[in-house]
Amino acid sequence: MASKIVKVGTVQMSCTADVDANLKKAIQGIREAAAKGAQIVCLQELFRSLYFCDTENYHNFALAEPIPGPTTEALSPLAAELNCVIIASLFEKRTQGIYHNTTAVIDADGTYLGKYRKMHIPDDPAYYEKFYFTPGDLGYKVFKTKYADIGVLICWDQWYPEGARITALMGAEILFYPTAIGWASTQDEDTNSEQFNAWQTIQRSHAVANGVHVVSVNRVGLEQNGAMKFWGGSFVCNPFGRILYQAPHDREEVGVTAIDLNATDSYRTHWPFLRDRRIDSYQPITRRYIDEG
Secondary structure (H helix, E strand, O other): OOOOEEEEEEEEOOOOOOHHHHHHHHHHHHHHHHHOOOOEEEEOOOOOOOOHHHOOOHHHHHHOEOOOOHHHHHHHHHHHHHOOEEEEEEEEEEEOOEEEEEEEEEOOOOOEEEEEEOOOOOOEOOEOHHHOOOOOOOOOOEEEOOOOEEEEOOHHHHHOHHHHHHHHHOOOOEEEEEEOOEEEOOOOHHHHHHHHHHHHHHHHHHHHHHOOEEEEEEOEEEEOOOOEEEEOOOEEEOOOOOEEEEOOOOOOEEEEEEEEOOHHHHHHHHOOOOOOOOHHHOHHHHOOOOOOO
16 A cells, blocks of 8 residues: 655644744744655643743733634735644634633634634642633544644543544544643653653554544643653654653653554554454443442
């Protein structure tokens, strides 16, 4: 089978409190990726601002915007100019009092294709997302872009195999995960390594189980007055979990990785996990927990 090569761009960047400067930096990163041949470019989670969910602060709701809205209007002509797909993670204001953590997808001709709203919302120290975000209600989504049918999930979604499975079963050829995850600056290196390895391993497992490429894009740099170091490490892996590209932990980087979409057919044929699924036995998965007796 002939190769079907698509080049994916990952823009790993640090952010400041200046939302306009962050947007300009992201646009610069998109341009750099496109200049290197990227056909699909993914930005990190909530790239327009600092990661504001470290505190429960009502003033942060002012960062939200409608989707489509100002940012998609800025990125759509850029996508058309560069002939590349753009995946942009934004803080969505749906209406008064309802907000979502949402990713917009813009096709290579500048057309806004739609959005995915984050389904799994965490609530942990320094990650108080339940204060800000209503859980997604659009279901899992696949976007038919010029270059590939892509699935988009967001950060905390990456720990749940169900979301990856459903999105793959809907026809996604690549799974993208815009992300914002970091280490406490006071944390020891062994714990840092363990957490990063778990984060990467769970996403590589989605690639293996579903026979698709996975692209994860994280932010980098110190935030929260130096208390949080976002660990970068953006990566691309093939349908058997092999790392094709990994960004550093300590600096910004724009990466472009060539992937062969036809690899999915080869891996799924030789390792037919989808063929051997026992869908008749999976009803218990819809229960929170299975108590005996």
